[in-house]
Amino acid sequence: MISVTNANKRYGTFQALDDVSLEIPAGTLTALLGPSGSGKSTLLRAIAGLEDLDSGSVVIAGQDVTHVPPQRRGIGFVFQHYAAFKHMTVRDNVAFGLTIRKRPKAEISKRVDELLEVVGLAGFQHRYPAQLSGGQRQRMALARALAVDPQVLLLDEPFGALDAKVRDDLRRWLRRLHDEVHVTTVLVTHDQEEALDVADRIAVLNAGRIEQVGSPDELYEQPANPFVMSFLGSVSRLNGEVARPHDLRIERDQQRAAAEAQRTGVHVTEAVVERLVRLGFEVRVELSHTTHAGEQFFAQLTRAQAAELQLAIGDHVYVLPTRTLPTEEEFPALAV
């Protein structure tokens, strides 16, 4: 378990961490999610000991490590840009931590083989990092971090430098790896999709503060404030309600819409179809309010739903939410 208590860090006039306290349960995969400058990386680096806190403490597995250098914190750290030892082969990179611990050669060799197998680089031992693709380099970096059996694994935007396809694969692979290895893992990301996809728990940071901590579902369904709500996914503002774009229902018939709205106790929003975008399996319908002219929102439909409605640009439709989020005015009451 990792606990950070009342952490503060300031760079000149910029408050990177503002009295942050966070508990990370053992064995979980926690994502620190936030926009750039939110302090997520600073928090991760403070846990690693790569950044000294101005005040506050860091405890890893019951040991106060606030003033312990990174070398003795029992961590594994993975950097966005791999931080590979370029002059060493893949094998020597992975073996580095064990070599400097002066473990017996046979043991190192066995452990490195195991890890290269786990990360799928078994045939690449004698290559140099520059001969690997970005995804392979990052897997090597992960194997290198895992080689020393860290108590916690810290990943700083590990997939940030990779292209979309590789990022997706690696993300899924990391999740599987975590399910096998069970090492307490903290992942920093600015990509809400990545956080929702891979993490057990998410801590949302903004402007050096933690906005909300919870499971992906909790955060998505019950955001604690407008920031978390809009950061975790798109939001469509209707007449009197706020909803996720995929929680919208579109009707062509005014009576049916009104009846349904009355049954569920929501408002009906009249809108005009501005644009239809097909994104794989989903169809994104861009709409504009007829009442407050010009204001736009969008709905996500499945292809089947879209086909049934036979929407065309310029169509007049009635939109109602099937599930709503709190509106901005309702948040203060909910705030923790």
Next chain:
Amino acid sequence: MTLDTTTAKGAANRAAPVAASGDGAKRRPPPLLRSASAGRVSGLTLGVVVLWLSLIVLLPLAALTVTSFSDGWSGFWAAVTAPVALAALWTTILVSAVVAVLNVVVGTLIAWVLVRDEFWGKRFVDALIDLPFALPTIVASIVLLSLYGPNSPIGVELNATRWGLIVALAFVTLPFVVRSVQPVLIEVDRDVEQAAASLGASNWTIFRRVVLPTLAPAIISGGGLAFARAIGEYGSVVLIGGNIPRETQVASQYIQQQIEIDRPVNAAAVSVALLAISFATLLILRFFASRGQEREEKAT
């Protein structure tokens, strides 16, 4: 390779215009008109380069070599192996090697401090490093003599000792290692050092196993250039060295002396020996550089 062939063609065209126009009637209009004219231009540039290098470097060297062998191989050998000549060469190599090693250590340290540390007056120190490049070497000699010469204000008299030579040469060659290591060090990825730290490496281990291998090519080339420069240095050692045969006389001073006593063959022979040493040093440097490059190319 392709450049060579086109330039060669261009040169040939220029050299034999009659022949070219002679069979021009039989030839179809050249499809590669553009590249042919480009070849002619680079042929001209190549000509200028060759001419310049010949006048400035190759022909004088050839003339020197011819002079050094004017008494035949045995004459050359006798001149180089004359005890005083040999001692001068040996002193030169020994002192230069010490200076190169000194530079490798201190130069790397200075580069490190200039890149990694912040301190008051850093820009001044940074500018100071280049001073030995700008200063006439004889001035360096006088400067050092005033501090380490007879009646030294700090009580350290190094004139007419090998230590004096070392100090003078260290002064003159100071910028080489610093200036070759500095840019590489600036580019070093700090994440890599932090990664090593997170894996448990101590600062010394990080330096030795992670940073040093990255800097090694720059250090070697800087050290090599310092060595090559020290081998041929004259101005800075002429006053402080004392020119004592078999002790502090360096090869360049020996050459000067042989010229003065009208033994041009001896002077030329020792010069050729110096030339061979410098050339060998540069070849070794090239070997290291190309090996590093090869590794990088293999890597990418």
